[in-house]
Amino acid sequence: MVKEKDSVIKDHSGSRLLKDKIFLIGIIIFSVITISPILLIIGKLIVKGYRQISLDFLIETTPNTFEAMTSIANGERIPGGIANGITGTLLMVLLAAVIAIPIGLITGIYLYENQEKRLAGVIRNISDILQGVPSIVLGLIAYLWVVKHVTQGFSALAGSTALAIMMLPMIVRSTEETFKMIPNAIKEAALALGVPYYRVILQILIPTGFSGLLTGILLSISRVIGETAPLMLTALGSSVINWDVTKPTSSIPLLIWEFYNDPNMVDLIWSSSLLLMGIVLAFNLISKQIAARRR
Numbered sequence: 001m002v003k004e005k006d007s008v009i010k011d012h013s014g015s016r017l018l019k020d021k022i023f024l025i026g027i028i029i030f031s032v033i034t035i036s037p038i039l040l041i042i043g044k045l046i047v048k049g050y051r052q053i054s055l056d057f058l059i060e061t062t063p064n065t066f067e068a069m070t071s072i073a074n075g076e077r078i079p080g081g082i083a084n085g086i087t088g089t090l091l092m093v094l095l096a097a098v099i100a101i102p103i104g105l106i107t108g109i110y111l112y113e114n115q116e117k118r119l120a121g122v123i124r125n126i127s128d129i130l131q132g133v134p135s136i137v138l139g140l141i142a143y144l145w146v147v148k149h150v151t152q153g154f155s156a157l158a159g160s161t162a163l164a165i166m167m168l169p170m171i172v173r174s175t176e177e178t179f180k181m182i183p184n185a186i187k188e189a190a191l192a193l194g195v196p197y198y199r200v201i202l203q204i205l206i207p208t209g210f211s212g213l214l215t216g217i218l219l220s221i222s223r224v225i226g227e228t229a230p231l232m233l234t235a236l237g238s239s240v241i242n243w244d245v246t247k248p249t250s251s252i253p254l255l256i257w258e259f260y261n262d263p264n265m266v267d268l269i270w271s272s273s274l275l276l277m278g279i280v281l282a283f284n285l286i287s288k289q290i291a292a293r294r295r
Contacts, residue, residue, distance in 0.1 A: 045273055048267075048270035050274070054077075061082075061239060061241060085272070088242065091243060093225055101171060104167065104168050104172045105206075107123065108173070127168070128169070135227050138166055139233040142234045155246045155249070156247065214287075218287040226252075231253065235249050
């Protein structure tokens with residue numbers, strides 16, 4: 001009887017180990033299938049895009065069609081670069097951050113401090129809905145608000161407004177969730193010592209949850225930095241470097257769209273996409289590092 005039980009246990013153990021190995025192999029196979037498109041895309045961008053990457057690509061404005069066509073006919077690298085797109089992206093993202101970060105932090109703090117109130121629930125639902133709204137719709141809203149009635153034309157300000165609206169939901173929810181993770185004892189101790197309420201927020205809660213807040217901000221920036229649709233309705237684009245927020249301004253995604261419509265600029269599409277992917281990847285890696293230190 002003892003030998004029979006031992007053999008049954010061994011058979012059961014062997015069968016379980018076999019199932020574990022099969023399951024592990026299946027996970028590996030499906031993981032490789034999942035990441036293979038991403039690796040192929042990155043590889044394609046690197047192979048096609050590195051040829052145009054140079055100092056001139058970063059500091060010069062976009063060439064015209066005739067210059068590109070002449071260079072291709074002579075077998076040369078297309079002159080010029082995307083400096084107007086880089087500066088436009090920097091301007092609009094920076095302005096959008098200036099608009100969205102204070103509003104998002106204040107709203108997130110309100111939701112944290114008034115979790116059970118009806119107004120807080122309404123704001124939370126609106127934030128969740130806003131996060132799922134297509135970017136082209138937000139661009140249309142910014143067009144009706146800013147382009148038609150404020151700047152009376154396409155501008156960097158209108159583009160920044162559209163991007164700021166897109167950034168708000170992530171900043172709001174990340175702020176609320178970060179503050180929820182801070183022990184209430186810290187806040188109660190500060191209030192018990194007679195610290196004013198606003199100083200508890202500014203000097204205790206925000207510094208304590210700074211890494212979480214910064215992670216949400218960086219993720220929201222990485223989300224909007226590659227947007228094209230809302231900027232087509234608001235910023236329009238420009239062939240020159242522009243720092244005036246009331247004038248049309250270009251961006252890297254807008255330039256990629258313009259290059260796509262010109263067969264002579266195909267090489268610049270890959271290089272611009274490679275640069276944009278690198279910027280977005282850098283923001284995501286930084287946010288992950290901050291989140292890891294926070295844990």
